[in-house]
Amino acid sequence: MNQHTALLDVRDLVVRYGAVTAVDHVSFTVDAGETLALNGPSGCGKSSTVAAVLQLRRPENGSVRFEGRELTTLSERELRPLRPRMQPVFQDPYGSLSPRHRIRDAVAEPLRVQGRWDAAGPARVAALLDRVGLDPAYGDRFPHELSGGQCQRAGIARALASEPRLLVLDEPVSALDPSVRAGVLNLLADLQDDLGLAYLFICHDRAVVRHFADRAVEMRGGRLVPA
Amino acid sequence: MPDAPLAPRTPPSASPPPSPRAPAAPGALLSVRDLRVAFGALEVVRGLSFDVRPREVLALVGESGAGKSLTARALLGMLPRGTTTSGSVRLRDAPGSYAELVGATRPALAALRGRRIALVPQDALSALSPVHPVGDQLAAAVRSVDGVSRSQARARAVAALDRVGIPDAARRARAYPHEYSGGMRQRAVIAMATINEPDVVVADEPTTALDADLRDQVLRVLGEQREAVGAALVLVTHDLGVVRGHTDRVLVMYAGRQVEQGPTRRVLDRPRAPYTAGLLASLPPADSEDGEDGPAGGAPRPGGSGRRRRLPALPGTPPVPDALPPGCAFAPRCPLAEDRCRREEPGPWTVGDGHEVSCHRWDDVPYPATELFLERPA
Numbered sequence: 001m002n003q004h005t006a007l008l009d010v011r012d013l014v015v016r017y018g019a020v021t022a023v024d025h026v027s028f029t030v031d032a033g034e035t036l037a038l039n040g041p042s043g044c045g046k047s048s049t050v051a052a053v054l055q056l057r058r059p060e061n062g063s064v065r066f067e068g069r070e071l072t073t074l075s076e077r078e079l080r081p082l083r084p085r086m087q088p089v090f091q092d093p094y095g096s097l098s099p100r101h102r103i104r105d106a107v108a109e110p111l112r113v114q115g116r117w118d119a120a121g122p123a124r125v126a127a128l129l130d131r132v133g134l135d136p137a138y139g140d141r142f143p144h145e146l147s148g149g150q151c152q153r154a155g156i157a158r159a160l161a162s163e164p165r166l167l168v169l170d171e172p173v174s175a176l177d178p179s180v181r182a183g184v185l186n187l188l189a190d191l192q193d194d195l196g197l198a199y200l201f202i203c204h205d206r207a208v209v210r211h212f213a214d215r216a217v218e219m220r221g222g223r224l225v226p227a
Numbered sequence: 228m229p230d231a232p233l234a235p236r237t238p239p240s241a242s243p244p245p246s247p248r249a250p251a252a253p254g255a256l257l258s259v260r261d262l263r264v265a266f267g268a269l270e271v272v273r274g275l276s277f278d279v280r281p282r283e284v285l286a287l288v289g290e291s292g293a294g295k296s297l298t299a300r301a302l303l304g305m306l307p308r309g310t311t312t313s314g315s316v317r318l319r320d321a322p323g324s325y326a327e328l329v330g331a332t333r334p335a336l337a338a339l340r341g342r343r344i345a346l347v348p349q350d351a352l353s354a355l356s357p358v359h360p361v362g363d364q365l366a367a368a369v370r371s372v373d374g375v376s377r378s379q380a381r382a383r384a385v386a387a388l389d390r391v392g393i394p395d396a397a398r399r400a401r402a403y404p405h406e407y408s409g410g411m412r413q414r415a416v417i418a419m420a421t422i423n424e425p426d427v428v429v430a431d432e433p434t435t436a437l438d439a440d441l442r443d444q445v446l447r448v449l450g451e452q453r454e455a456v457g458a459a460l461v462l463v464t465h466d467l468g469v470v471r472g473h474t475d476r477v478l479v480m481y482a483g484r485q486v487e488q489g490p491t492r493r494v495l496d497r498p499r500a501p502y503t504a505g506l507l508a509s510l511p512p513a514d515s516e517d518g519e520d521g522p523a524g525g526a527p528r529p530g531g532s533g534r535r536r537r538l539p540a541l542p543g544t545p546p547v548p549d550a551l552p553p554g555c556a557f558a559p560r561c562p563l564a565e566d567r568c569r570r571e572e573p574g575p576w577t578v579g580d581g582h583e584v585s586c587h588r589w590d591d592v593p594y595p596a597t598e599l600f601l602e603r604p605a
Contacts, residue, residue: 041440042409147544148291177290177465182509182540189537204438207468211511211538 005068007032007198008053008086008166014061015048022048023059024222032165033192035199037213039206045222046202050170053200054088055079066166084114084162091171093151097143103129103154104139110161128157133187149180153187160191170202185212251317251325252278256459257302257344257427258325261314264297264306271548272298273483274314277476279427279459284450286470286491287463288506289480290545295463296349298480299431302461303346304328304336318344318427342372345420347430347449351412354419355404361415362388362400365422372423387418390455391448410441414448424456431463446473467506471495476581479503482546482556485575489582497594499584502557504596508539539600555587562599563588 006029015023023045030036038046052059055071064071066086071079090096097106107125111117126136132153143151152172159167169188173181185208191197203209209216217224251258255278264272272294279285289295300306302316317325318339326339340346348354356364365384369375375383381400389396391414404412413433420428430449434442446469453460462474470477470491477495478488479502487500498504543560546552554571558564567587574585586592593599 042438149544178467179290179506179509179541180544182511182538185511186537186540204440205511206439207511211536 006030006065007067008200009065010049010053010062011065012062013049013052013059013064015045015052015057016060022222023052025062026219026222026224027062028217028224030166030198030200032198033196034214035192035201035212037201037203037209037216038219039203039209039216040219041204044219046204046219047170048222049219050088050168050200050202054086054168084110085164086166086168087159087162087164088168088170089152089155089159089172091174093148093155093175094143096155097151097158099143101142102139103134103141103143103146106143106154107139107158107161110158114162125161128160129154131160131191132157133183147180148176149184152176152184156184156187156191160195164197166198166200168200168202171204172201173208174204181208188212249276251319252280254280256281256319257461258317258319259302259315260317262298262301262316262329263313264294264301265311265313266309266548269548271483272301275478275480275485277478277485277488279461281426281457281459282453283476284453284460284462284474286474286477287461287480288465288467288470288477290465292482292545292547293480294483295465295480296431299346299429299461299463302328302427302429303340303344304331305340305346341368341420341425342423343425344427344429345423345425347417347420347428347433349432349435351409351416352404354416355412357404360401360403361407365400365415365419368419368422383422384418387422388415391415391418391452392444393418410437410444413437413441413445417445417448417452421452421456421458425458427459427461428453429461429463432465433462434469435465442469467495468510479506482551483548484556484572485583485585486557487582487584487586488575489579493579493582498596499578499582499589499592500557500586501561501563501588501592501596501599502541502586504592504594505539505541505600508596508600509541511538537601539597541600555585563591 008030011027013023013026014021026049028036038049040046051057053064059072066082069082104125107128108117108121111121111124125139129136129139134150134153134157138146138150146154173184176184192199201213249260257279260276262272262275263270275298277285287295287298297306301312306312312329314329316328318328320326328336355361362381362384365387366380369380369383385396385400388400393399393411393414407415417433433449434445437445449460450473464470474491476489477491479486479500481502487494487498487503494503495507498507541560546556552559552569554569555573558568561568573587575583578584578589
């Protein structure tokens with residue numbers, strides 16, 4: 001373990017749905033603190049890759065090593081303590097927060113689930129909201145009372161509550177107005193600089209990728225192609 | 228109207244307040260004057276005026292909540308119950324003769340929709356019935372305006388699907404919407420909207436849900452359909468990126484009002500409203516010629532972490548309609564705002580060939596406006 005180990009090391013990943021191979025022997029790495037963009041058109045297998053990396057769907061073949069541990073062979077129970085360290089942020093800012101929970105509770109939920117909720121919890125939630133540029137007073141609101149950009153910030157705060165090392169950002173700004181998108185991208189850049197987060201950044205917008213990512217790989221028809 | 232002497236320089240020409248009676252521009256297919264849409268006492272579209280000529284593409288641009296979609300629906304008289312529309316929406320029905328759509332009866336509107344003016348809605352899935360084959364739905368659209376036989380309508384449906392680039396259209400016509408990909412569905416909806424060769428197509432965010440490749444493809448299909456039938460296109464979008472290269476004129480909206488309107492190149496190359504300039508500044512720099520000089524796999528970008536340039540961003544959020552600030556609605560977010568902006572609604576003023584702007588400080592707007600909108604890091 002003394003030699004260089006990538007934070008996330010994906011090798012020969014294969015995801016099949018029946019006869020359809022959605023992800024076809026895909027390999028890439030993400031180092032701590034860097035952004036790797038996964039770029040490609042609709043249906044190219046980006047989201048299937050995300051699901052397999054997060055072990056939300058077990059891949060048919062291949063290896064997913066995170067912090068040096070092989071995830072594909074771990075049981076659901078063994079994965080549980082690792083999950084907080086790799087957090088997803090999804091495209092639809094409203095769809096990723098329960099409409100029936102106040103923002104405050106959505107951000108607090110990971111702390112509760114992970115048994116880290118205590119007297120300092122409320123202050124911690126307020127600090128997380130502040131960290132993503134939301135007035136902590138928004139904690140009282142429901143998702144539908146927030147704009148798309150504010151909702152996406154709340155989703156990022158919720159992901160940060162788990163103290164992750166890797167954020168899997170699945171088209172995090174594609175649903176946002178361009179003016180709002182710039183603010184969210186700036187926030188993600190600041191968080192990365194301050195917290196040393198690594199990003200697997202799924203995005204189909206080349207200009208955004210070029211602006212935001214350290215490296216990019218392109219996917220077509222389930223395979224990586226030269227970018 | 229604001230007092231002209233307070234302006235930094237006297238605007239070249241102060242336009243008269245638009246009147247619903249103002250005549251249509253010569254040759255316009257669609258002529259909109261002082262269009263207003265209100266929910267009860269709450270006005271959400273606040274006096275829009277524009278003309279669209281044959282084969283012209285007008286972009287209606289603005290952030291979520293600016294009133295774009297309501298405007299699009301108002302053009303077809305398709306607003307939800309509880310809204311009131313005033314002003315004028317006139318559709319040319321013969322040279323020099325126009326049909327007024329605001330206040331028209333349901334049967335009168337129904338006779339125009341699809342045949343003379345058609346909508347491509349934002350959400351293709353919701354526009355198609357899940358329980359009927361796509362081809363049947365297109366054929367029904369044909370038969371709703373044209374008394375052709377079933378088999379003729381079917382043939383036209385297949386031809387329309389073929390025209391928008393649906394592969395193997397005859398077979399695909401028998402498939403259901405869920406068997407189509409997102410891009411194919413959006414193209415099928417375009418085929419349905421244009422199948423009766425309307426004069427005006429209103430497309431409400433037709434590409435928002437699509438990725439870049441499909442977006443270009445759908446915009447191309449819309450353009451081809453427009454050329455084929457000589458129609459005009461009103462393209463509603465939040466994405467200034469699609470405006471360049473795909474449209475002739477652009478109308479930028481903010482909080483229900485026109486901020487700026489003019490020929491696309493003029494407005495994008497030299498925006499006079501800080502809002503337009505800010506929207507442009509917040510776009511990541513566009514792809515260079517081949518678009519292939521991005522970060523390549525394996526090759527880290529020089530400089531390591533912390534090297535990323537911040538994007539200019541508009542501060543704050545758009546106002547909600549029931550709490551509009553006095554004066555210019557953009558003033559609370561505008562880095563150039565001064566006292567006058569918080570008191571008086573600006574313009575519109577004509578600042579050049581067909582270029583109108585509603586900003587007290589239009590002559591002081593720098594371009595590019597990058598510096599103006601760079602966030603002060605917290």
